[in-house]
Amino acid sequence: MSVLSLIIKREFIAKVRNKSFIVMTFLSPLLIVGMSFLIGYLVNMNNAEVKKVAIHDESGIFKNDFKDTKKTIYVDLSAMPLQVAKDTASKSYEGLIYIPKVNNPKELLTKVEYISDDSPSMDFIMSMEEVIDHQLTQNNLKELGFDYDKIEKAKTNASIHLTKFSGxxxxxxxxxxxxxxxxxxxxxxxxxxxxxxxxxxxxxxxxxxxxxxxxxxxxxxxxxxxxxxxxxxxxxxxxxxxxWAIVGITLLIGVASFFGVQTGAQASINPEMINAAQQEMGGxxxxxxxxxxxxxxxxxxxxxxxxxxxxxxxxxxxxxxxxxxxxxxxxxxxxxxxxxxxxxxxxxxxxxxxxxxxxxxxxxxxxxxxxxxxxxxxxxxxxxxxxxxxxxxxxxxxxxxxxxxxxxxxxxxxxxxxxxxxxxxxxxxxxxxx
Structure with missing residues (x-):
């Protein structure tokens, strides 16, 4: 047992006295904290970018349905000829949403185009499809004789209350x-x-x-x-x-409270979402x-x-x-x-x-x-x-x-x-x- 303890002591001392071990022990938390704040800074920069998207709506159905958000601004170029709108959008806008003129609005389910040299994100594509689906659904309901406003008022939002068998x-x-x-x-x-x-x-x-x-x-x-x-x-x-744990947590809390900077995980969350969630959750x-x-x-x-x-x-x-x-x-x-x-x-x-x-x-x-x-x-x-x-x-x-x-x-x-x-x-x- 004494031989084993000597080997353990030798290995432990040899490792902790190693210069690279000492440097990385105290440098790693600094690198991790710095990386965390760098990610937060880059995420904030990304959230601050506002994209301008042009719309050319020949049908006249959707041009008022695309609402501006914090990340996207929609500009109506429907008054221009299509080719001029394309040339303008290629130089000054992220892309162009082209809605052709059709005899039956149902044809727009597959004929709406998004023209851009850059591939759009899945979230952006889904938001466009959601606007189109919403408007065409309203048209279908009106054609069938339904009052869309009454249907909207009739919608409910259930919230199941969770309890245990103990009460x-x-x-x-x-x-x-x-x-x-x-x-x-x-x-x-x-x-x-x-x-x-x-x-x-x-x-x-x-x-x-x-x-x-x-x-x-x-x-x-x-x-x-x-x-x-x-x-x-x-x-x-x-x-x-x-x-690492002690130094890293101390640095993270200290720097964040001193400079009021958000880390990567915090920066990726919309502050409005946090406030809304807190109000909704209440106590x-x-x-x-x-x-x-x-x-x-x-x-x-x-x-x-x-x-x-x-x-x-x-x-x-x-x-x-x-x-x-x-x-x-x-x-x-x-x-x-x-x-x-x-x-x-x-x-x-x-x-x-x-x-x-x-x-x-x-x-x-x-x-x-x-x-x-x-x-x-x-x-x-x-x-x-x-x-x-x-x-x-x-x-x-x-x-x-x-x-x-x-x-x-x-x-x-x-x-x-x-x-x-x-x-x-x-x-x-x-x-x-x-």
Whole structure:
């Protein structure tokens, strides 16, 4: 145990004293905060741009139906000949909406054209189609003898009141809040595994390339060396991650409050939408906060730590085995894809199944499979997970970790002294038998 602790201490100190580690520890939050404000600035610039669109309506039906918005101004060029309107629009406008003269307004369903050298956005196309549909629908109703104004007055807007069987009020959008919280925790684990798992692999490759490993391996067992590297690098990673979180959040809040600048996520939201939503919700903001506090936050945080430790150790042992088997990072690429694929699968399963059916068969199975459990299970926990599923998932995760460490140590102890040869999958399988 004393040998293992010395290896852990050596790996931790070697990592935190590294100049690049120190620089990136304090520079990364500055870069992230700066990028966030840059995105917010660019989004605000984009929202401030106003596009001018010309209209040439030969039918005389739609020219008053296209209303100006904050992003788009419509200019009627119907008085000009079509060719003159096209020439004018090509020089001074974003595009030209051409509505031909027809005998039957129904023909306009397919004959309206938008003329522009630039491809319009889907939102703009849909807004144009909505105006056309609305006007032609009115014409159809009038032809059939219906009073459109009365129909509009007769329209209703239902709002379903959500309650629980206990009688408590519930809120809309709670599932979306749960999936966002769960996804954030799962995504953090995946990124931590990828970033710091690579640290373990690079550390092994560096020592192997410098032939330092030949001296180290003479006094310690390969298994102890591999485990010490995994734990030491994980502690250094946790320290760096903690500093990132503290410095990043402090900078983000401080700079935003001092300069009154919106970040990228905030800038993409229309302030009028926020005000309208607040007025519409009224006192329900307290309900949202109450529902969030009612989530199993204690279970989520404790499981985040447990699944982080289990998932990191599981994948880091594979990264260490790969580092021992190759002589350079270039040679490691062929072995990294099978490691990354299960994590990517967990992300996709989480987003496309947990969101729709958190207690379904697919979500449940992948939250128990060790290679995907650290991501999928954390996405499921906000929806409530039976305790026996958590026990099975955690037991299998750490059991698989011990099994993988045993297999990885076999590759590690053979590959750590192999030089000048690129191993194949077949050779790695042979090393497991030694």
């Amino acid at each position: 408590e009020d519930s809120i809309k959008g709670l599932n979306e809040i749960k999936i966002v919280i769960g996804s954030a925790f799962g995504y953090l684990i995946m990124m931590f595994i990828i970033i710091y798992g690579n640290f373990v692999m690079r550390s092994v490759i560096e020592e192997k390339t410098n032939r330092i490993i030949e001296i180290i391996i003479s006094s310690v067992k390969p298994f102890q060396l591999m485990l010490g590297k995994i734990i030491g690098n994980s502690l250094a990673g946790l320290l760096q991650f903690t500093i 329900t903001m307290q309900s949202y906060i109450k529902e969030i506090l009612n989530l199993p936050l204690g279970t989520l945080i404790s499981c985040f730590v447990i699944y982080f430790i289990g998932g990191y150790f599981l994948y880091s042992s594979l990264y260490a085995a790969i580092g021992a088997a190759v002589d350079s990072e270039t040679d490691s690429q062929q072995f990294l894809l099978p490691i990354i694929m299960p994590m990517m699968l967990g992300v996709y399963v989480g987003f496309f199944t947990v969101m729709n059916d958190p207690h379904g068969t697919v979500a449940t199975v992948f939250s128990i499979i060790p290679l995907t459990a650290p991501i999928v299970m954390l996405m499921r926990i906000p929806f409530g997970v039976p305790w026996w599923q958590l026990v099975i998932s955690i037991t299998l995760l750490f059991g698989t970790f011990l099994l993988v460490v045993w297999f990885a140590s076999k590759i590690y102890r053979v590959g750590i002294l192999m030089y000048g040869k690129k191993p194949t999958w077949k050779e790695l399988y042979k090393w497991l038998k030694y």
